[in-house]
Amino acid sequence: MHARRDGAAVACLALAVSSAVRSGVPGAHALPVDGANGCRPDDRGPKPDLMVVEADMRWSAHLGEEYFGPDHCALEEGVVGGVGRRLLLRFDATTANIGERDLYLGPPSLDDNAFFEFSQCHGHYHYRGYAEYRLRNLKTKEVHKSQKVAFCLTDSAKCEPGSECFVPGAPAYGKYTCADQGLTRGYADVYPWTLDGQWFDVTDVPNGCYSMCVEANPRRALCESNYDNNETCIEVCLNKNPRSARRCGKFKRRGQWLRYKKCRAQRNGGLYVVPKGNLEGRL
Numbered sequence: 001m002h003a004r005r006d007g008a009a010v011a012c013l014a015l016a017v018s019s020a021v022r023s024g025v026p027g028a029h030a031l032p033v034d035g036a037n038g039c040r041p042d043d044r045g046p047k048p049d050l051m052v053v054e055a056d057m058r059w060s061a062h063l064g065e066e067y068f069g070p071d072h073c074a075l076e077e078g079v080v081g082g083v084g085r086r087l088l089l090r091f092d093a094t095t096a097n098i099g100e101r102d103l104y105l106g107p108p109s110l111d112d113n114a115f116f117e118f119s120q121c122h123g124h125y126h127y128r129g130y131a132e133y134r135l136r137n138l139k140t141k142e143v144h145k146s147q148k149v150a151f152c153l154t155d156s157a158k159c160e161p162g163s164e165c166f167v168p169g170a171p172a173y174g175k176y177t178c179a180d181q182g183l184t185r186g187y188a189d190v191y192p193w194t195l196d197g198q199w200f201d202v203t204d205v206p207n208g209c210y211s212m213c214v215e216a217n218p219r220r221a222l223c224e225s226n227y228d229n230n231e232t233c234i235e236v237c238l239n240k241n242p243r244s245a246r247r248c249g250k251f252k253r254r255g256q257w258l259r260y261k262k263c264r265a266q267r268n269g270g271l272y273v274v275p276k277g278n279l280e281g282r283l
Contacts, residue, residue: 046225108181209238
């Protein structure tokens with residue numbers, strides 16, 4: 001059962017629609033057209049603050065094959081390159097609210113098609129374009145994959161002490177669901193790697209080292225206190241060569257870092273997650 005929310009627990013959206021207030025919902029948010037970065041000029045109080053949890057991306061990233069038939073939802077949603085067996089780079093995407101205020105979207109309905117879409121594959125409403133995933137080659141800078149992702153925004157897990165998203169004084173229990181969407185301060189919405197679309201289809205992506213990025217609120221349509229922490233990237237090296245390597249050696253010279261990382265990827269089932277800050281600028 002949901003607790004009643006007052007105006008201090010409500011976040012605002014700013015999209016190109018006429019100003020409106022969702023009726024029948026205590027403390028419902030407004031949808032203004034003016035203001036910058038999703039916030040109204042008069043909205044000077046506490047705000048939510050979205051961030052992407054890096055640790056979840058790191059531990060969950062792995063390669064796997066899956067067969068997709070012609071009627072699979074992933075083809076309809078455009079997140080795989082074709083029918084048949086595809087090689088997928090899977091990962092968790094966890095977005096958390098570390099701000100001073102809840103992010104509140106409210107119950108979706110057919111009247112909110114500018115903001116929500118009903119997913120036939122998942123069986124519930126998603127907020128359009130909540131996140132964006134990108135895979136960029138570290139050497140050529142070419143973006144091989146970029147996909148906008150719709151989320152059903154819920155309180156999946158509380159951020160515990162010691163985690164990147166821990167907020168002291170957060171409520172003991174979350175309250176938002178797919179039927180009444182939002183993100184409580186100090187809570188995270190976890191999209192695990194097991195879900196459809198939680199991947200990059202790397203079947204046709206060449207071997208090499210990449211920056212794998214997840215960005216929350218890429219359009220800046222949701223009102224936040226800080227947008228600088230909305231994107232998190234990790235470095236991964238992809239090597240789809242089926243032969244195994246017994247030794248990778250240690251390559252000190254600048255030009256051999258890519259060779260070393262490809263070798264490590266080969267020894268780790270085709271994917272090597274690079275330690276933080278270890279590779280960018282060395283290729």
